[in-house]
Amino acid sequence: MNIGVMVESFRLNLAEGLAAAKQLGCEGVQIYVPGGWTKDEILDRRVKVDDSGLELSATCAEFGGHGFMVAEENPARVERTKQAIDETLALGAKVVTAHIGVVPADKGNPRFGVMASACEEIARYAASVGATYAFETGPETGKVLRAFIDAIGPEGLGVNFDPANLAMVIAEDVVDAVKQLGPFIVHTHAKDGVNLRENDGEVVYGAVPAPEGVDPWAGFKEVPLGDGDVPWREYLAALKAESFGGYLTIEREVGTNPRADIELAVSFLKGLLAE
Numbered sequence: 001m002n003i004g005v006m007v008e009s010f011r012l013n014l015a016e017g018l019a020a021a022k023q024l025g026c027e028g029v030q031i032y033v034p035g036g037w038t039k040d041e042i043l044d045r046r047v048k049v050d051d052s053g054l055e056l057s058a059t060c061a062e063f064g065g066h067g068f069m070v071a072e073e074n075p076a077r078v079e080r081t082k083q084a085i086d087e088t089l090a091l092g093a094k095v096v097t098a099h100i101g102v103v104p105a106d107k108g109n110p111r112f113g114v115m116a117s118a119c120e121e122i123a124r125y126a127a128s129v130g131a132t133y134a135f136e137t138g139p140e141t142g143k144v145l146r147a148f149i150d151a152i153g154p155e156g157l158g159v160n161f162d163p164a165n166l167a168m169v170i171a172e173d174v175v176d177a178v179k180q181l182g183p184f185i186v187h188t189h190a191k192d193g194v195n196l197r198e199n200d201g202e203v204v205y206g207a208v209p210a211p212e213g214v215d216p217w218a219g220f221k222e223v224p225l226g227d228g229d230v231p232w233r234e235y236l237a238a239l240k241a242e243s244f245g246g247y248l249t250i251e252r253e254v255g256t257n258p259r260a261d262i263e264l265a266v267s268f269l270k271g272l273l274a275e
Contacts, residue, residue: 001239003269004028004057004249006189009258014045018052020259024266028055030187030249033087033096035061035080042090049091057247058095058134058160058187059088066206067101068118069111081122085131095132095187097160102139102207103148111207112148120152127156134158134186138165139201142177149184158186161239162251167229168193168220170201174230175238182242190248190269192228194221222254225265232272 005026007017014031021029029049037045049056061084068074081098088096100119104112119133126133133156135145149157159181166172178185199219202208210216226232250265252258 001236001245001273002027002055002057002247003190003266003273004030004055004247005262005266006030006060006249006251008032009250009252009262011258014048018048018054020262021054022052024259024263025270026054026250026266028057028247028249030058030060030097030247031056031091033059033061033084033091035063035082035084035087037087042087046091056091056093057249058093058097059084059091061085061096061098067099068115069101069207071114074114074118078118078121081133082125085122085126085129085133089129089131094130095134095158095160096126097134097136097187099136099138099205102202102205103144104207105140105144107147107151112151116148116152119157123152123156125156132156132158132186134160136160136165136189137162137177137181138169139205139207141170141172142166142180146180146184154184157184159184160187160189161185162189162191163230163235164189164191164193164222164228168195168222169199169204171195171198171229174235178235178238178242182238182244185239185242185244185246187246188239188244188248189251190225190265191251191253192223192225192230194223194228196220222252224255224261225250225268232268233275236272
């Protein structure tokens with residue numbers, strides 16, 4: 001497995017973030033793509049990444065809002081995602097990751113069909129151009145996400161496995177989720193967190209409104225790698241058992257000193273991988 005970092009986690013511009021990643025010993029990076037760059041904007045970023053000597057492991061196409069849970073918004077979101085896939089290929093990568101909303105466990109829930117229709121169209125497009133659209137784990141269990149993938153069909157689809165989202169938000173058994181999703185895991189986020197109470201993933205990720213007076217974000221906390229609920233040794237062993245040999249891409253979304261946290265994460269992962 002290789003160690004990468006989400007460039008935006010440094011909270012620097014692209015050139016500075018790439019330099020920091022290289023200095024800290026990362027082998028690759030992931031960057032955001034908006035689905036709307038000009039050819040010159042794409043070329044500028046491609047040159048910067050190529051010149052850095054780092055591999056672009058994947059991109060992230062996050063547009064805010066409710067993912068693909070709202071039917072009326074989906075035509076525009078699907079087209080924007082297709083643009084993001086084109087941008088990713090132009091940048092030299094083949095994997096696009098994204099949160100897609102909350103997949104309901106009940107296939108009879110209307111939201112299931114709404115999300116499946118949008119994601120199937122994106123998956124078909126991704127497959128047609130040689131890319132993979134990877135759902136990020138978090139709102140639902142590995143079993144539910146696997147059923148969603150099976151319902152759509154696997155062509156063009158993958159999983160971006162974020163163990164912290166599962167462990168800290170819904171207290172999912174991370175190793176079991178790897179077993180459920182193993183054949184589809186094409187990329188991972190290296191993040192950690194602690195679960196502080198029982199949470200409803202549908203509330204946390206905006207599928208349903210939070211009850212009055214309830215802060216949906218107060219039930220968990222992101223922490224530096226190794227300080228949270230992710231069982232790292234068991235998790236990495238599970239990935240190896242599923243023949244995953246891709247990137248552990250560090251993502252740090254909070255904290256006052258992201259570079260220090262990322263440096264710690266690189267050291268932590270290198271130590272585990274050397275065992």
